[in-house]
Amino acid sequence: MRITQSRVGVRVPATSANLGPGFDALGLALRLFDELELEATTSPAEVVVEGEGAGEVPTGEDHLVVRALRLGLDHAGAPQVGLRLLCRNRIPHGRGLGSSAAATVAGLLLARELISDPGALDDATVLDLATQMEHHPDNAAPALLGGVVASWMEGAHARAVPLRVAEAGIEPVILLPAARLSTSSARSLLPEQVPHADAAFNAGRAALLVHALAEAPELLLTATEDRLHQEQRAPGMPQSVELVRVLRAEGYPAVISGAGPSVLVLAGADARLSEVVGQVVEDPASWRIARTGLSLQGGGPLG
DSSP states (O other): OOBOOSEEEEEEEEEEEOTTTOTTTEEEEEEEEEEEEEEEESSOOEEEEEETTTTTSOSSTTSHHHHHHHHHHHHHTOOOOEEEEEEEEOSOTTSSSOHHHHHHHHHHHHHHHHBSOGGGGOHHHHHHHHHHHHSOSTTHHHHHHOSEEEEEEETTEEEEEEEOOOSSSOBOEEEEESOOOOHHHHHHTSOSOOOHHHHHHHHHHHHHHHHHHHTOGGGHHHHTOOSSSTGGGGGGOHHHHHHHHHHHHTTOOEEEOTTSSSEEETBOOOHHHHHHHHHHSSOGGGEEEEOOOBOOOOSEEOO
C-alpha cells in the first residue's frame, strides 16, 4: 500500500450517546465539527491545536489523532510518515460530546485519505478500529456515519446501522456546563448489576425511542426514560441530573449526553428552556445553550 497524498483534511462531528435508555447502543451526530488538516513530512510528528484542548492535549506522537492515524496506516499496510497536523477543535472536551471518538475517527479518516486504496479503510474497518481504541462504538458510529445510529458488538467486531429520523420534531439542543467529567469517572459510578425489571424497562423504552425518532416525536418524552445509568451518575454531576429531572417534569425530552455532564434536549429550545436552566443550576453564567441541531453528515473530507 502506497501513500499517494501529501496534504489531506477531514472534519468529524460531535456526538451524543445513549439518548436516555439506549445505553452504549444509540447515538446521534451534532452540527458541531472538528476540522483537521495534515501534511505528510519527513519530520517527527508536530501537532498544532486551535480551540478546544489547546494547551492541554499532547502535541506529538501521543496525540489521539496521531495514534489513530498510525493504527490506520498499519492496518492498511501503508508506511508510516512524518506529519504536521493542524486541529481546529470545536467539540468541547470532557462534556459527553464524543470528543475522543471524533479524534479517533478523524485519525483513521486521515489515514484513508493518504493511501492509494481507500477501500482498505472502509467504514466497517474504520468503525472496528475506532472501537478498539474507544472500547464502545456508540460515539464512533455516529461520528463516522452521521444522523442517528444504532451500534452493537458481534464478538470482536463493531456493527452499526443508521436509523430513520422524522423530518420535523427532532432538534437536538445541548446544555453545556463549564464543568468537565471524564468518561472513566462517570462509568465508575455505575453498579455492576441492575435489577431485571429496570433492564426490561430500558429495553422497552429503547425500542420505543427508535419509533419515536422515526415517526412519532410526540413520544420522545416517554421514549427517553431511563433507569440504568443517569440517576446512578448523579453523585458525579448533581446539577446535570437535577436539570434533567426538572426539564422532564416541564415536558422536555431531556437526557444526559453520553457520560455527561452536558444535557441533551431532543425537541428544540424555547424561552422557557433558558428560564429553567437559570432556576436550577447554581451558576447560570457557567452554562450555555448550544442549538447544534442534528448532523446527517458524518466524518469525511474537508471541502
